[in-house]
Amino acid sequence: MSDQPILILDHVTKRFGPITVVDDVTVNVHKGKIQVLLGENGAGKSTLINMVAGVHEPSSGQIIVDGAPTRIPDTKASEALGIATIHQELQLVSSLSIAENILMGRLPQRFGLVDKGEMYRLATEALTTVGLHVDPRMPAGALGIARQQLVEIAKALSLKARLLILDEPTASLTKHEIEHLFGVISQLRSEGVGMVFISHHLDEIAAIGDSVTVIRDGKFVAEVPATTPEPDLVRLMVGRSIDEQFPRRATPPQQPLLRVQGLTRKGSFTDVSFEVRAGEVLGIAGLVGAGRTEVVRAIAGADPYDTGTVTVEGKPLPKGRIAAAIAAGVGLVPEDRKAFGLVLGASVEDNLGYATLMSSARYGLVDRRGQAERASAVAKRLAVRMRSLGQRVGALSGGNQQKVVLGRWISAGSRVLILDEPTRGVDVGAKVEIYQLMNEITAAGGAVVMVSSELPEVLGMSDRILVMSDGRVAGVLAAADADQRTVMSLAVKEVESDRV
Amino acid sequence: MSNTQGTTPTAQKAPGADIKSTRAKIADFISDNGALVGLLVLCVAMFIATPDFLTPNNLLNVGIQASVVAILAFGQTFVIVTAGIDLSVGSVAALSAMVAAFTGQSWGMPPLVALLFGLLTGLGAGMLSGAATAYGKLPPFIATLAMLSIARGLTLVVSNGIPIPTPSVVTWLGGSVGPIPMPVVVLVVMGAIGWFILNRLSIGRAMYAVGGNLEAARLSGIPVKRVLVTVYALSGIFAAVAGLVLSGRLASAQPQAATGYELDALAAVVIGGASLAGGVGRISGTLIGALVLAVIRNGLNLLNVSAFWQQVIIGLVIAVAVGIDVLRRKRA
Ligand SMILES: Nc1ncnc2c1ncn2[C@@H]1O[C@H](COP(=O)(O)OP(=O)(O)OP(=O)(O)O)[C@@H](O)[C@H]1O
Ligand SMILES: [Mg+2]
Numbered sequence: 001m002s003d004q005p006i007l008i009l010d011h012v013t014k015r016f017g018p019i020t021v022v023d024d025v026t027v028n029v030h031k032g033k034i035q036v037l038l039g040e041n042g043a044g045k046s047t048l049i050n051m052v053a054g055v056h057e058p059s060s061g062q063i064i065v066d067g068a069p070t071r072i073p074d075t076k077a078s079e080a081l082g083i084a085t086i087h088q089e090l091q092l093v094s095s096l097s098i099a100e101n102i103l104m105g106r107l108p109q110r111f112g113l114v115d116k117g118e119m120y121r122l123a124t125e126a127l128t129t130v131g132l133h134v135d136p137r138m139p140a141g142a143l144g145i146a147r148q149q150l151v152e153i154a155k156a157l158s159l160k161a162r163l164l165i166l167d168e169p170t171a172s173l174t175k176h177e178i179e180h181l182f183g184v185i186s187q188l189r190s191e192g193v194g195m196v197f198i199s200h201h202l203d204e205i206a207a208i209g210d211s212v213t214v215i216r217d218g219k220f221v222a223e224v225p226a227t228t229p230e231p232d233l234v235r236l237m238v239g240r241s242i243d244e245q246f247p248r249r250a251t252p253p254q255q256p257l258l259r260v261q262g263l264t265r266k267g268s269f270t271d272v273s274f275e276v277r278a279g280e281v282l283g284i285a286g287l288v289g290a291g292r293t294e295v296v297r298a299i300a301g302a303d304p305y306d307t308g309t310v311t312v313e314g315k316p317l318p319k320g321r322i323a324a325a326i327a328a329g330v331g332l333v334p335e336d337r338k339a340f341g342l343v344l345g346a347s348v349e350d351n352l353g354y355a356t357l358m359s360s361a362r363y364g365l366v367d368r369r370g371q372a373e374r375a376s377a378v379a380k381r382l383a384v385r386m387r388s389l390g391q392r393v394g395a396l397s398g399g400n401q402q403k404v405v406l407g408r409w410i411s412a413g414s415r416v417l418i419l420d421e422p423t424r425g426v427d428v429g430a431k432v433e434i435y436q437l438m439n440e441i442t443a444a445g446g447a448v449v450m451v452s453s454e455l456p457e458v459l460g461m462s463d464r465i466l467v468m469s470d471g472r473v474a475g476v477l478a479a480a481d482a483d484q485r486t487v488m489s490l491a492v493k494e495v496e497s498d499r500v
Numbered sequence: 501m502s503n504t505q506g507t508t509p510t511a512q513k514a515p516g517a518d519i520k521s522t523r524a525k526i527a528d529f530i531s532d533n534g535a536l537v538g539l540l541v542l543c544v545a546m547f548i549a550t551p552d553f554l555t556p557n558n559l560l561n562v563g564i565q566a567s568v569v570a571i572l573a574f575g576q577t578f579v580i581v582t583a584g585i586d587l588s589v590g591s592v593a594a595l596s597a598m599v600a601a602f603t604g605q606s607w608g609m610p611p612l613v614a615l616l617f618g619l620l621t622g623l624g625a626g627m628l629s630g631a632a633t634a635y636g637k638l639p640p641f642i643a644t645l646a647m648l649s650i651a652r653g654l655t656l657v658v659s660n661g662i663p664i665p666t667p668s669v670v671t672w673l674g675g676s677v678g679p680i681p682m683p684v685v686v687l688v689v690m691g692a693i694g695w696f697i698l699n700r701l702s703i704g705r706a707m708y709a710v711g712g713n714l715e716a717a718r719l720s721g722i723p724v725k726r727v728l729v730t731v732y733a734l735s736g737i738f739a740a741v742a743g744l745v746l747s748g749r750l751a752s753a754q755p756q757a758a759t760g761y762e763l764d765a766l767a768a769v770v771i772g773g774a775s776l777a778g779g780v781g782r783i784s785g786t787l788i789g790a791l792v793l794a795v796i797r798n799g800l801n802l803l804n805v806s807a808f809w810q811q812v813i814i815g816l817v818i819a820v821a822v823g824i825d826v827l828r829r830k831r832a
Contacts, residue, residue, distance in 0.1 A: 280627035302719055326721040340719055345779045353711055354720035361702035368700075408720065 003029050004067055006163055006194045007052065012061035014047050014393070019163045019387060021047045023218040024061065027196075034185070034195045036209035036226060038237055040427040041399025042385040044218040045198050046088050049165050052086035052196075054078035075284040086200070087169045088398050088425065089338050090148050094141025099123035101140045126158035127151070130181040141155035144337045145421075146172045146288040146453070153181065157188075164188065165196045168398070170204060171425045172335070174288055174453040176487075196307045199452075200399075200427050202230045208260040230270065238429045246460025247432060251279035251461070255313075257414045257447040258330075260299060263308035268294040269471040272308070276416070277449040281438055283462030283479075284451045286491050291471035292451045293335055295454050299449075300332035301325035312416060324354060328416075331409030335451070337419040341405040344394035348386050351393045351404050355412035383433060398425040398426045406434065415446040424449060424459060429476075435461055455484050467491050508795040511682050534824060535772050536789040538560050542792060546799040550785055555798060560681055561662035566668040566794035568593075568746045570787055573768035575738025576634070576696040577786045583697070584640040586735045588629060590761035591651035593743030594754070595624040597666070598655045600744060600752035604667035611667035618670075619740045625651055626736020630729035644732075655753050663752040666744075674748025690741055695783040702811055703730055710777030745831025769816070771821040792817070 005028040013285040014022040022044040029035045037045045050056045052063060062069045064416050065081055072078050078085065082206060092101045100107070108118040123136035133151040134143065141149060149172050166185075169423040170178045189195065197209060205212060211227035214236040222236050235241045238362045250354055265271040278284045284292050298305040304320040311317065311476060325332075336341035342351055352375040360367040375389055382403040386396055402425060410419055417438075423431045428437040438448050438461060452458050458465055464483050465476045467490035474490040544552040552736030572589045579586045603609040609617065625647055632643035666674075673682050698704040706727050709717040718724045742761075747753040770776065771792055772785030796817060800810045 083550060234817045319780075322719060323723065334719060339713075340715050343709050343779065345712045345715050350709070354717065354722060357705055357709075357720075358704050358722060362705065365699050366700055366705055367704045394831060497740065 003030070006066060006484050007049065007196075008064040009051065009065050009190075010062045010069075011062070012048070012051060014044070014051060014056055015059045017492065020127040021218050021462040022058075022215075025213075025215060025220045027213050029194045031162075031194050031195055032189050032192045033210045034151060034189060034197050034208055034226075035465060036212040037196060037198045038205070038212050038233060039215040039221075040238055041395035041425075041430055043237075043427075045214045045215065046167055046397065048215070049085065049167055049196055049198070052078065052083060052163075052165060057273050063174050079161075080161065082162040083164070083165065084156040084159040085165040086152050086156045088171070090145070090152060090336075092148055092151060095139055097135035097448055098127070098151055100145070100156060101113045101151060102126050102136070103435045104155075128156040129184055130154045131159055131177065140378065144288065144293060146177065149173060157184065158477035160313045161193065163194045163196075167198045168200065168425050169197075169457070170199055170201060172421060172453065175455060176287065178204070178429060181309070182354055188318065200425065200431075201232055202428065206230075207231065221428045232348070236445075237427070242428060242432055243248065245428075245432070246457070247435055247439065248281070248293075248461050248463075249443065250463055251442045252337075253277035254445065257313060258299070258449070259309075259311045260295075261309045261311075263295065263305055263310065265294065265298060265303075265305040269298075269468075270472075272468075272473055274466055274473065274476065276411050276449055278415075278445045278447055279442045280463050281442060281448040281450060281461055283458035283465045284347070284449065284468060285453075285455065285473075285487050287457045288453070290468040290491065292468050293420055294418055294471075296332065296451055297334070300330055300418055301327075302332060302334075311498070321468065326412065326414070327359070330416045330418065331355065331412050331414030332418045333409065333420060333422055335424065337401055337405050340400060342393050345392060347390045347395070348384065349389040350392050352378055352389075352407050352411055353435060355408045355414075359412075362400055374411045379404075381410070382407050382413050382437070383430070393462075399427050399430050402426050403434075406437070410437070415447060416443075416449070417441055418451075421453060423452070423454070431457075456488070457485060461484065469493050504711075509599065527614075535792065535821070536822065537693050538771075539788050539792050539795065542795050542799075546795060546802075548592060549799065550802045551691035552802055558681075558798065558802075560684070562791070562794045563684040563687070564700055564799045565798060566683050567681075567762060567792045568742045568758070569764045569768055569793060570790035571690045571738055571742035571745065572758075573772075573786045573790050574690055574783060575735035575742075576762075576765045577772075577781050577783060578698070578707060578734045579640070580766075580774045580776060581707045581778065581781040582712075582728060582731050583714075583732065583776075584633065584711075584728070585644065585766070585776070586626075586629065586732060587641065587644040587762050588625065588647035588651055588737060588740040589742075589765055590758040591648045591655065592622050592625045592736055592739040593746065594757040594759075595625065595651040595743070596740035597654045597670070597743035597753040597757060598664065598755065600670055600677075601664040601666050602658050603613050604670075605664050605755070606787040609667075611669040614667040615669050615744065618639035618744055619737060622738075622740025622743070623733055623738040624736070625737070626733040627729060628733030633732065634725040634728035634767060640732075646804065654802075655704070657755070659755045661755050662756045665752050666747050666750075670744050670748045671751050671761050672748065673745050676750065683749065686741065688795070690738060691783055691787055694738070694786075697734065698783060699730050703727060707731060708779055711780075764793055767818045771818065789821075792821075 007029040009027040011024050011026055012022060015098055016020050050140060051058050054072045054077050063072060108115045120136050121345045130150045130153050140273055153169055160220055163417045205226050212224050212226050214221040231241060255278055257278045258276045261273050264270050264347050273293050286292050299310050301320055301322040317328055318324050353371040360370050384403045385400050391399060441448055459482060462479050465477045467487055469491050474493045552558060576586055576589060596618040599621040600614045603617040604611055604614035621762055629643050632638045633640045664814045673686060675682055706722045709722055710724055712728050714724060768789035769786050772789030773779030
């Protein structure tokens with residue numbers, strides 16, 4: 001075994017038109033080693049790995065595989081080199097079955113026909129490696145985002161690649177699934193697979209990485225060992241230090257803003273009741289599949305429910321009517337920004353303005369000045385990194401896309417913000433910005449409901465924590481009395497009592 | 501580990517990069533305005549092939565020939581932007597013209613009232629298609645295919661299969677004022693209205709959102725169903741106007757008028773750069789698409805190419821235009 005890296009990105013540069021997104025960066029990946037890429041939103045991490053995955057070709061510089069300069073013009077070429085990639089944005093075809101998604105392009109055949117039995121067997125095998133137990137015949141779109149992410153990982157793992165690229169694979173997973181995934185990754189590492197790993201969760205770097213390449217604004221900053229302390233990593237990454245990771249400024253809670261009573265939908269959630277006061281942040285924790293997303297979507301009018309009531313400032317909201325909820329000041333930031341949050345082909349300005357497009361119109365005419373002013377003010381306030389307000393939102397980095405979805409509701413002046421995984425894929429600096437925004441909202445008399453799978457975030461930013469389990473409220477804790485253990489024991493409570 | 505980052509090569513590359521970006525700018529312009537460039541190239545080619553092409557009279561002819569398809573295509577643009585399709589526009593055009601002629605002739609309605617009846621017919625047909633898709637959850641392809649058949653059938657029922665002379669205003673719409681042909685005037689007016697709706701009305705901007713990502717639009721509080729009914733209703737009204745212009749030119753509403761025009765309208769929209777996947781499309785592009793089709797037809801006529809071969813050539817043009825567009829999108 002030689003020390004020769006299996007992959008070298010050698011002084012690569014990538015330009016999109018006039019702007020340079022990756023500027024002369026070099027990265028080495030060794031056999032049996034995990035190379036971490038670290039950088040803020042928009043630093044160029046995804047663009048960098050996309051050059052290996054066959055999505056983009058470098059504008060200059062070369063890609064060296066096993067010592068030989070190689071061109072990777074498309075995904076096929078990348079796979080042929082033994083490279084498997086888990087992209088940041090989910091790529092599953094939601095109408096196809098999970099099995100077809102996993103085995104796409106290499107369905108097992110028998111007498112020229114797809115061998116269904118074999119297909120489901122292989123798919124089940126792949127799903128087992130990531131600890132996901134679902135029926136592979138289900139359409140992929142029926143799964144929530146975390147499980148879709150696990151399917152993507154299963155798919156990449158089943159390619160038996162010798163170089164695995166993981167672009168924020170943990171962004172929508174909870175602790176439990178992440179630990180499982182890390183077990184699989186460690187196993188692969190000991191088998192000699194080289195890996196590139198991207199994550200905004202700094203604690204994962206020491207847990208799984210070997211070496212860290214830090215990039216900022218598309219440029220190489222440093223390469224440091226994965227054992228480097230987190231504050232140092234942050235400083236390298238954002239160019240300054242961040243004193244407080246969870247800057248919650250509690251506001252004394254006032255009158256109740258949002259009240260949910262006995263909300264029930266058969267098969268999804270049962271008898272969910274809670275209250276959020278003005279000035280309060282209510283965190284909602286629970287395992288994947290506990291029904292958190294279903295409940296908040298129902299509250300926001302996105303989905304219907306069977307029984308129960310939702311009232312905002314004492315006024316009941318009609319069932320399943322989004323426009324009414326918005327008019328009452330409710331804003332929902334959905335968990336899957338690509339599927340439910342953004343019109344990727346439209347501009348940043350348009351995307352920021354959708355919630356006010358109809359309501360700000362006079363005589364049916366677009367309030368063009370108002371829309372433009374609101375958009376530029378919000379983009380500035382959230383520090384959205386973009387070329388211009390006219391840029392396609394799909395060309396923004398993941399974290400900046402998230403800011404745009406959030407910005408839409410800031411712009412609409414929503415008083416009850418429902419945030420479903422608001423910092424998924426958001427870098428440390430931008431996370432703090434989003435938290436500060438939550439502070440501003442509560443200080444101004446608004447209320448925030450935050451669903452999150454990141455326990456430290458729930459613990460650090462909530463005033464009270466509601467834990468859901470199996471579609472029911474397992475308990476509500478004051479943040480002061482809560483820690484990881486108390487929350488987790490509530491989260492698994494119902495599940496255990498049901499299954500024993 | 502190679503932490504060394506070369507800086508010298510970047511300095512050497514700079515001038516080359518500049519030249520490339522100018523060239524890239526031109527390439528960008530051509531690929532952004534592919535249809536316009538295609539139209540200009542086509543005009544030059546036609547002029548070289550037959551100098552008759554560039555006479556004022558012939559150019560007005562092209563305008564008249566383009567008008568009906570262009571007006572239909574403007575209406576179709578709204579629908580395509582929302583990722584729908586309206587196959588019924590040709591039949592709805594014929595039915596609307598027939599209703600106007602019938603109410604004028606057989607019911608003795610004043611010409612303007614008859615014209616209004618024609619427009620309302622288009623509106624009604626469009627709203628029905630829209631309601632069937634938005635509320636009845638029928639795929640647009642099926643809903644409007646049904647409307648294609650229903651509207652054509654009703655045209656035959658109303659007319660008994662016999663052409664009916666048009667009311668005076670409608671005939672006026674098909675004629676000309678001085679040297680200016682009215683169909684071209686109507687084309688410009690309808691184009692302006694279409695542009696205004698898509699770019700200045702909130703419901704127009706909402707059409708792009710619905711076509712780009714229906715679920716995201718819905719979750720932002722955009723009334724998706726209302727938007728869908730509106731686009732089909734607009735398509736119906738535009739079809740009615742096109743039908744009136746067409747019947748006005750012939751001074752009679754024909755039962756088989758505008759048969760197959762839905763395909764030309766679709767082609768014009770797609771050549772103009774709209775995507776059948778939704779979220780993309782402009783009135784200016786659609787106008788160019790309609791002109792491309794008209795120029796080809798006109799040029800081939802001047803060159804005495806048989807109508808049969810014209811069909812084949814138009815088909816090829818559509819395939820090439822859309823093919824180029826697909827390639828371009830893939831690259832972007
Ligand atoms: N196709 C494109 N055209 C133009 N600009 C692009 C394109 N793709 C990416 N960019 C720009 O390149 C920059 C880097 O984006 P990239 O997705 O690589 O960031 P990232 O480091 O992965 O960020 P994140 O942590 O948010 O995922 C961004 O500013 C983005 O706007
Ligand atoms: Mg990224």
